Amino acid sequence: AVVSTQSGHYGRGVWNTVDKTFFDVRVFHDGNKSNSGPIDKVFQKHEAEKKRTYNSRVLEVEKSTFTPLVFSTSGSMGKEAEAFHKRIATLISNKRGTPYSDTISHIRRKLRFSILRTTLAAIRGHRGRAVQWCDDTNSDINLIPGWTSNMC
Numbered sequence: 001a002v003v004s005t006q007s008g009h010y011g012r013g014v015w016n017t018v019d020k021t022f023f024d025v026r027v028f029h030d031g032n033k034s035n036s037g038p039i040d041k042v043f044q045k046h047e048a049e050k051k052r053t054y055n056s057r058v059l060e061v062e063k064s065t066f067t068p069l070v071f072s073t074s075g076s077m078g079k080e081a082e083a084f085h086k087r088i089a090t091l092i093s094n095k096r097g098t099p100y101s102d103t104i105s106h107i108r109r110k111l112r113f114s115i116l117r118t119t120l121a122a123i124r125g126h127r128g129r130a131v132q133w134c135d136d137t138n139s140d141i142n143l144i145p146g147w148t149s150n151m152c
Helices: 039-062 079-096 100-124
Strands: 002-005 008-012 020-028 065-072
Touching: 020 039, 020 100, 039 065, 039 079, 065 079, 079 100
Parallel strands: 020 065
Antiparallel strands: 002 008, 008 020
16 A cells, blocks of 8 residues: 655555555656756656655655655656566566566556656646546446546
């Protein structure tokens, strides 16, 4: 279970079965002037910044571990985020009995769409009213909102 806190989120059983692991997310635009240079160095810079901010507090006060989850708007991720997602995929595939490749591709797909939604909202803002979808499992899946007779 993941719980939100002031310094991000935490979950139990990520790196071992007992400890809490705190993680905080950063999404940066890799085309920005402040993020110029080799992409691996940019990821290291953002991960080090997150660790400088949160790591000592998490280790000393919470007696836990901290993992910074750093992503770029193009969909790539830092080394620690990559290790985190591989570990989560391993845990989920073992628990559900599904192939690891299917699990990691599902996680990456959901992650990339989340980053895309976040990026689009940051660029253009929220436009229009929110669409209310029906919770009817018998209705057809229609990709264009408002074009179905089963609207709520």
